[in-house]
Amino acid sequence: MNIFGVLTMIGGLAMFLYGMHVMGDGLARTSGGKLEQILEKFTSSPLKAVLLGAGVTAVIQSSSATTVMVVGFVNSGIMKLGQAVGIIMGANIGTTVTSWLLSLTGIQGDNIVLELLKPSSFTPVLAIIGVAMILFTKSTRSKDIGTIMMGFAVLMFGMETMSGAVEPLAKVPEFTRLFTMFENPILGVIAGTVLTAVIQSSSASVGILQALCRTGAVTYSSAIPIIMGQNIGTCITALLSGIGATKNAKRAALVHFYFNLIGTVLFMVVFYSANALIDFAFMGQAASVAGIAVVHSCFNIAATLILIPFRNGLVKLATLTIPDYEEESKTEVHVLDERFLERPSFAVAQAKKAALQMAETSKEAFMISVGLFKKYDESVVERIKELEGVVDHYEDEIGTYLMKIGNAELSQEDSQSVSLILHCIGDFERISDHAYNIMETATQFHKKDQKFSDKARAELKIYHKALKDIVDMTFEAFANSDLNLAVCVEPLEEVIDTLNDEIKKKHIKRLRKGKCTIELGFILTDLITNFERVADHCSNIAVCLIQIHADGYEMHEYLDKLKEEENQFFTQKYKEYRKKYELPS
Numbered sequence: 001m002n003i004f005g006v007l008t009m010i011g012g013l014a015m016f017l018y019g020m021h022v023m024g025d026g027l028a029r030t031s032g033g034k035l036e037q038i039l040e041k042f043t044s045s046p047l048k049a050v051l052l053g054a055g056v057t058a059v060i061q062s063s064s065a066t067t068v069m070v071v072g073f074v075n076s077g078i079m080k081l082g083q084a085v086g087i088i089m090g091a092n093i094g095t096t097v098t099s100w101l102l103s104l105t106g107i108q109g110d111n112i113v114l115e116l117l118k119p120s121s122f123t124p125v126l127a128i129i130g131v132a133m134i135l136f137t138k139s140t141r142s143k144d145i146g147t148i149m150m151g152f153a154v155l156m157f158g159m160e161t162m163s164g165a166v167e168p169l170a171k172v173p174e175f176t177r178l179f180t181m182f183e184n185p186i187l188g189v190i191a192g193t194v195l196t197a198v199i200q201s202s203s204a205s206v207g208i209l210q211a212l213c214r215t216g217a218v219t220y221s222s223a224i225p226i227i228m229g230q231n232i233g234t235c236i237t238a239l240l241s242g243i244g245a246t247k248n249a250k251r252a253a254l255v256h257f258y259f260n261l262i263g264t265v266l267f268m269v270v271f272y273s274a275n276a277l278i279d280f281a282f283m284g285q286a287a288s289v290a291g292i293a294v295v296h297s298c299f300n301i302a303a304t305l306i307l308i309p310f311r312n313g314l315v316k317l318a319t320l321t322i323p324d325y326e327e328e329s330k331t332e333v334h335v336l337d338e339r340f341l342e343r344p345s346f347a348v349a350q351a352k353k354a355a356l357q358m359a360e361t362s363k364e365a366f367m368i369s370v371g372l373f374k375k376y377d378e379s380v381v382e383r384i385k386e387l388e389g390v391v392d393h394y395e396d397e398i399g400t401y402l403m404k405i406g407n408a409e410l411s412q413e414d415s416q417s418v419s420l421i422l423h424c425i426g427d428f429e430r431i432s433d434h435a436y437n438i439m440e441t442a443t444q445f446h447k448k449d450q451k452f453s454d455k456a457r458a459e460l461k462i463y464h465k466a467l468k469d470i471v472d473m474t475f476e477a478f479a480n481s482d483l484n485l486a487v488c489v490e491p492l493e494e495v496i497d498t499l500n501d502e503i504k505k506k507h508i509k510r511l512r513k514g515k516c517t518i519e520l521g522f523i524l525t526d527l528i529t530n531f532e533r534v535a536d537h538c539s540n541i542a543v544c545l546i547q548i549h550a551d552g553y554e555m556h557e558y559l560d561k562l563k564e565e566e567n568q569f570f571t572q573k574y575k576e577y578r579k580k581y582e583l584p585s
Contacts, residue, residue, distance in 0.1 A: 009165035012211075014397045015158030017204055020098070023151025030144045046086045046308055053090020063095035064200060064237035065342065071241050072339030075249035076350075081318075084252045085311040089259060092231065092300040093545050098203035099293040101152075102159055102210050129151035141432045159207060163214040166503045182222040185268055192229020202234035206296055215288045220295070223287040224271070227295055228264045228501040234262055251318035258314050263303030300314045336401050346410035347557055348417050351401055355428070358394035359475050361387050362428045365435035366471065366534060370464055373527075391432035395425050404476035416548050423526060423544045427537040431471075436529040448519055453510065459503050459585050462529070467497050467531050468577075474538035483549055490540035491573035495581055496535040500528050502583055523572075 057066045070087050073079035127148045133146025182188040209226055212218050228516040242253035275283065297551040307314070320521065336354050340347040365387040368380050402418050410418065468493045477485040505525055511517075 005165050005168060009162055012158045012161030015154050016162055019155030019158050020204055023148055023155055026144050026147035026151055049086025050090035053087035054094035057091040057094025057099040063091040064234055066091040066427050067238040068339050071238055072337040074252040075245040076337045081248045081251055081315055085255055085314055089304045091454040093304060095203050096297040096300055099206045099296045102207050103290040103293045122157045123153040163211040166212055166215055185225040186223025189229035192226035194235040196230040196233025196234040200237045202230045205230045209290045210289045213287045213289055213292055218287050219284055220287045223292060224295055231260045232264055244272040247322050250322050253281055254318040254321055255314050267299055304350045336397055341404055344405055344410055345414055347357045347405050348414040351398055351421055352397050352417055355425055356479055358391055358428050362391050363475055365472060367430045367437050369435040369438040376446040381439055384435055388432045388436045391429055395429045398425050420548050425542050427540045431534050431537050434534050437530045441523055445523050449520055462581050462583055463499050463531060470506045470535055470538045474541050477545060480542055481544055486542040486545045488573055490539055491570050492541040492577045493535045494574055495577040500532045503528055
């Protein structure tokens with residue numbers, strides 16, 4: 001094999017690895033984060049978890065990616081360690097799909113059906129269709145499907161190129177002796193482990209082994225230990241992702257390692273003990289491409305079937321390795337984990353979930369702050385201070401996370417979601433600030449032993465009801481991306497502005513009649529001003545939701561158009577709300 005053969009082999013390997021990467025990314029984008037959301041939610045039974053882990057891995061073509069995702073789930077508290085075990089086991093089964101796809105390169109025969117199944121026959125067609133979809137379609141989904149086709153075509157072409165380049169090695173005695181050395185099970189396992197750890201993909205390392213099998217120099221006695229080692233080497237990605245994570249996340253990575261290590265040891269002991277007694281005849285035969293796929297699948301399925309009843313034992317082993325020696329301090333926002341950034345669609349979905357948690361926290365702070373005027377409680381004051389700090393932390397974490405997502409290639413829908421969340425988290429944070437202001441006003445009101453008049457209390461009760469309704473309506477519209485609900489916010493915000501002016505005027509009348517004090521007037525003004533500001537932020541959120549889905553509406557342009565007299569919907573809703581929240585005379 002000359003220098004040009006080496007270059008051809010390296011080029012084939014590069015195309016093979018790149019094709020696998022492109023195809024996996026295309027599949028992940030096409031799923032839109034739904035696969036990961038399924039993993040997150042549907043892990044109620046061990047069998048279901050195994051099947052889901054296998055299915056998701058078969059689609060995204062990477063057990064490492066699935067396992068890293070699971071480590072992220074555990075790190076964020078989304079998934080319990082016990083739930084993760086089944087998915088990790090299933091991921092090992094799902095990764096064998098790649099070896100079966102690559103086994104198509106070993107198809108031999110002149111039959112028309114067999115000829116059509118050969119990658120050399122159908123990959124050029126896939127490549128042409130894929131390029132056409134990428135270049136000539138505007139749909140993001142169509143482009144992603146085209147990317148999958150191109151990735152698969154490049155993957156298969158790289159496999160064919162690599163296989164063709166290494167075929168001359170069959171005549172090189174040193175190459176043959178190298179694989180004779182790997183017939184020693186321990187050396188073979190070490191070789192497979194090192195190769196897979198370097199390229200961080202068991203699918204890719206199995207593919208390389210399948211390409212080498214085309215030389216005829218690789219026997220099953222050499223290939224089987226290497227395959228065992230590849231399953232151990234693939235754990236390196238998850239172990240690395242566990243660095244700096246919570247104890248449970250590190251344990252999830254260790255469960256993956258222990259599962260593959262114990263499975264390998266058990267298989268090796270049983271298989272080689274049986275071989276010593278029976279002397280398997282196929283061990284000296286040249287391994288075929290399909291044969292490698294069979295061994296790879298049989299090992300992973302057998303290991304899962306044997307070890308799934310002992311899944312709790314794996315968890316205990318990981319817990320013994322990383323004990324609960326101290327309580328962890330966790331400051332990160334739950335659900336947000338940088339491991340999810342590898343799957344941008346899912347990362348956006350998690351950011352939306354964090355924004356909803358932020359919204360609920362902000363809403364809770366506001367709702368309980370108003371109650372302090374009715375019944376003052378120091379524990380509620382402390383709770384509001386705590387919630388305001390949490391909301392501030394949410395804003396920092398979500399904003400930083402979204403900026404990192406922004407560097408990825410996003411679909412139009414995900415891009416809209418990122419813009420919406422970035423705009424709205426500032427309003428959620430300001431609502432919690434107003435809750436804090438209301439709490440301070442209530443504290444002042446309590447310390448000075450002030451009391452509102454009966455009429456003032458009746459007016460504030462109606463004002464508070466209107467404000468509660470606009471907050472509920474806005475937050476529900478944001479949570480469900482409900483534009484029909486969002487368009488109802490602005491008419492209510494206008495009514496709240498009117499209520500604010502009317503309450504001020506009524507207060508001035510009472511002040512002139514001596515039924516109210518100036519000091520109490522300051523407290524009332526502070527309270528209703530914060531009320532009005534909360535309504536303004538609700539309006540910002542609703543308009544932003546409408547604006548982003550309308551693809552470019554300017555906020556002021558939208559508000560001006562909305563309030564024009566000919567806008568019958570706005571006028572009708574305004575009258576409805578005006579009547580509903582009418583102040584007592």
